[in-house]
Amino acid sequence: MAPTLFLRIKTKQTYSRKERYCLNGMKKFVSALGLDWKVLLMMDINWRKYGQKDILGLVFQGVCDYRAYYRCTHRHTQGCLATKQVQKSDEDPSVFEVNYRGRHTCMQERLKQNKEDYNVQKEEDSNHRHAEQIVISNEPGIKVETSDLNPMEEIFPSFSFPSTPIVSDDLETKFFLEPAKESNFTESYSPPFISPATSECNYFSESLCQMNDFWVDHNLQSSESDFTNIISTTTSVTNSPFRDWDFTTDPLEFDPSFPLDTSKYF
DNA sequence: GGTATTTGACCTCT
DNA sequence: AGAGGTCAAATACC
Numbered sequence: 001m002a003p004t005l006f007l008r009i010k011t012k013q014t015y016s017r018k019e020r021y022c023l024n025g026m027k028k029f030v031s032a033l034g035l036d037w038k039v040l041l042m043m044d045i046n047w048r049k050y051g052q053k054d055i056l057g058l059v060f061q062g063v064c065d066y067r068a069y070y071r072c073t074h075r076h077t078q079g080c081l082a083t084k085q086v087q088k089s090d091e092d093p094s095v096f097e098v099n100y101r102g103r104h105t106c107m108q109e110r111l112k113q114n115k116e117d118y119n120v121q122k123e124e125d126s127n128h129r130h131a132e133q134i135v136i137s138n139e140p141g142i143k144v145e146t147s148d149l150n151p152m153e154e155i156f157p158s159f160s161f162p163s164t165p166i167v168s169d170d171l172e173t174k175f176f177l178e179p180a181k182e183s184n185f186t187e188s189y190s191p192p193f194i195s196p197a198t199s200e201c202n203y204f205s206e207s208l209c210q211m212n213d214f215w216v217d218h219n220l221q222s223s224e225s226d227f228t229n230i231i232s233t234t235t236s237v238t239n240s241p242f243r244d245w246d247f248t249t250d251p252l253e254f255d256p257s258f259p260l261d262t263s264k265y266f
Numbered sequence: 267g268g269t270a271t272t273t274g275a276c277c278t279c280t
Numbered sequence: 281a282g283a284g285g286t287c288a289a290a291t292a293c294c
Contacts (some may be wrong), residue, residue: 049271051286069285073270
């Protein structure tokens with residue numbers, strides 16, 4: 001039985017300036033975990049929609065219009081069987097429920113190859129850095145620092161990655177909108193907030209709006225649009241506002257050995 | 267022209 | 281028979 005991950009994601013047609021600060025907050029959170037935010041972006045973008053169905057009984061209420069079906073872009077080329085379904089919540093139309101089924105085997109193959117390539121290079125380089133790096137993209141700078149951390153695929157076993165490097169600078173503007181820009185954040189995009197899926201069905205509830213209070217207060221001190229400044233900030237999660245995030249709910253679990261103080265990795 | 271999305275038809279399961 | 285899931289031709293987009 002393929003693992004299933006169930007997410008509930010609150011989204012809106014348009015995000016306010018204040019709410020975009022929250023999105024930038026997500027980027028900082030990702031970097032605080034020792035991950036490149038572009039890595040997180042890559043996790044949810046190689047899906048291809050293959051169908052949608054009206055949800056009977058709810059259509060006439062105007063609440064849940066349809067359920068959309070997605071599968072991995074590389075299903076045919078690499079036999080990846082990962083799929084996901086997206087539908088509006090019948091409780092709150094602003095909440096999207098995302099049901100992930102299976103794992104992206106396509107990227108696991110690539111990760112494996114990259115690790116092998118890395119090991120070869122590591123042997124050749126006697127002056128390699130102490131911190132290990134698993135290069136998951138040919139894109140310069142797209143990598144995960146994993147000193148003393150679990151391998152990436154163990155921390156986030158259900159993460160999906162593209163088999164080809166598709167991250168570009170404009171991805172930042174596609175998802176993490178600059179506060180100064182006016183743009184819509186529509187339901188056609190499935191936010192890449194993914195959690196570890198090791199059990200049959202994990203439940204993850206997250207509201208971008210709940211992050212507002214933290215992020216507005218915190219970000220007033222920062223450049224309001226320059227993400228480069230944000231990620232370059234050395235952040236100890238222990239001392240950061242992130243500790244107050246009600247980010248996950250049971251049974252979602254991070255590896256307890258996962259170090260939260262990531263300041264040493266920057 | 268290649269790739270992604272739409273959407274009606276079809277298949278499978280209960 | 282009906283609902284959920286998938287297929288594939290038509291269409292849209294870049």
